[in-house]
Amino acid sequence: MIKSTPCAQSEDEKMIEATLNEWKKWYAENRTEECRVIGNRHEEVDDDEVFIRLWNTQDGNPPVGGESFNSKAWKKPGSTPAPGLVIVTGKGEPPLILTNQKRREEAAEETKKWELQKSEKASKPKKTAGDTNGAGEKTKKEPPASRFLKKPYQWRCRDCGEEFEATKPEVHCKRKPRQRAEVSRDSTKWFNQFLEDVTWTYIPHREVSTGLIGVIDDEESDTLAIEAGDSLEKILNGKEMITPKYFDLYNERTRYLRVSDLKEHSKFKRVVNRITGWREAKQKPVEKAPLGMVEIGHAFDEFLGETFENIESDDWAKGERVRFDCEELGVSVGGTPDLNFKGVPVETKTLRVFPHEVPEDKNQKSIFKYKWKKNYAKQAALYLQGVDNEFMLLLLISRESGTFTVVPVDDEAMAAMQDNWVVWAKKYTKQLDAYKKLISQEEE
Structure with missing residues (x-):
């Protein structure tokens, strides 16, 4: 039985809908950093898939709009969730129960099939021991989510771009370097096949952007977006491309608050609570690198960065810091x-597919709208505060098809963020003061 019940909870506890990646960050922040995601058997759940949270008795009452869950969460405790569920779990901590409409519908279909098979099986005569061969299919192991990196580690200077090997991070151009990892064999095969098959295809943004916050309905900006799309399509299809050998490892640690830290409360809270400690701590090497679609996503960003850096065009240039x-x-x-x-800033975002490319997958539309509202529109709005332009362009690229679009966006998303910042400023006064003190000491 599922019902909605109001209750008073913290801002993080009120989070009802988010991508799997954001739910994992929530779990790491609120329960334990050592967590794993369990979905269907042998399934590697997409980090971009959008889920709603279900509150069980351990979680207490859900907030307004949330759903309580009074059934069994596990089909087989610790290894197999009940149909329609994905569970984030960690040692010694209660599970985080997630679902979405697509998985609920699939679970209902599976239940119907199971009941039909059960009734058919009941009508058949039972097999004797001699009818079975006793050789069960071996259980397949789930693919690993990460791999250990070998020493010496790979590094790249943030300023001059020089790459080097070292067992420990070495300051280069007076800055801590970025750590890198070699693209795995499986991801290299994926890229080689992708580049062999891909035809870069520009589509007008109205096919995907109608009704989204910040999208400009203006002839001048639309004309510029079309020019950019047509130009980039010719450039990409006429360019020889190479699979990236290395990619930058994601590391949330930072010395300075960034544009990306101001978009969502969960990220801001995590960073502002730790940034003073990060500034004082020594940089340590990351010992593991991701595998699977997470690695491909990072490597795809590296691939685009290398590709765009070598564009020979009077119209296109590398972005400038704001x-x-x-x-x-x-x-x-x-x-x-x-x-x-x-002269107009362009921010690139990659996604697995556009919703119209997979009309049978209803969840992709929710994923796209969610990421637009929570990420894309906010990032554009924030960048626009540091430039003289009234709009900028968002370049959205599918990692599976090579289809892309260019969307003109203004800073409509700013108003809601500014309201949030007023609240955050009061809530995190102590942390912000400590951060500002360190910055002022650094500038003296």
Whole structure:
């Protein structure tokens, strides 16, 4: 039985809908960093899939709009969730129960099939021991989510771009370097096949952007977006491309608050609570690198970065760093859009597929709308605070098909973020003051 019940909870506890990646971060922040995701047997659940949370008795009452869950979460405790569920779990901590409409519908279909098979089986005569061969199919192991890196580790200077090997991070150009990892054999095969098959295809943005926050309905901006799309299609299809050998490892640790830290409360809370400690701590090498679709996503970003860096065009250029003063929080933040087209900043975002490419997968539309609202529109709005332009372009690229679009976006998403910052400034006054003190000491 599922019902909605209001209750008073913290802002993080009120989170009802998010991508799997954000739920994992929530679990790491609120329960334990050592967690794993369990879905269907042998399934590697997509980090971009959108889920709603279900509250069981251990979680207490759900917030307004949330759903309570009073059934069994596990079909087989610790290894197999009940039909329609995905569970995030960690040692010694209660599980986080997730679902979505697509999985519920699939579970209902599976139940119908199972009941039909059961009735058919009941009507057949039982087999004797001699009818079975006793050789059960061996259980397949789930593919690993990460791999250990070998020493010496790979590094790249943040300023000059020089790459080097070292067992420990070495300051280069007066800055801590980025750590890198070699693209795995499986991901290299994936890329080689992708580049062999791909035809880069530009589509007008109205096919995917109608009704989304921040999208401009303006002839001038639309014309520029079409010019950018047509130009990039010719460039990409006429360019010889190479599978990346290395990619930057994701590391949330930072010395400065960034544009990306101001979009969502869960990320801001995590960073602002730890940033002073990060500034004082020594950089340590990351010992593991992701595998599977997570690695492909990171490597795809590397691939695009290398590709765009070598574009020979008068219209296209590398993006320039922007900064703006966030008055509500009393801090200055910065970031760098990926590209520039005819003087207009361009930010690149990759996604697995566009919703219209897989109409049978209803969840993709929810994923796209969610990521647009929570990520894409906010990032564009934040960048626009540091430039003179009234709009910028979002370049969205499918990692599976090579289809892409260019969307003109304004800063409509700013208003809601500014309201959030006012609340955060009061809630995290101590942490912000400590951060600002360190920054001022650094500038003296």
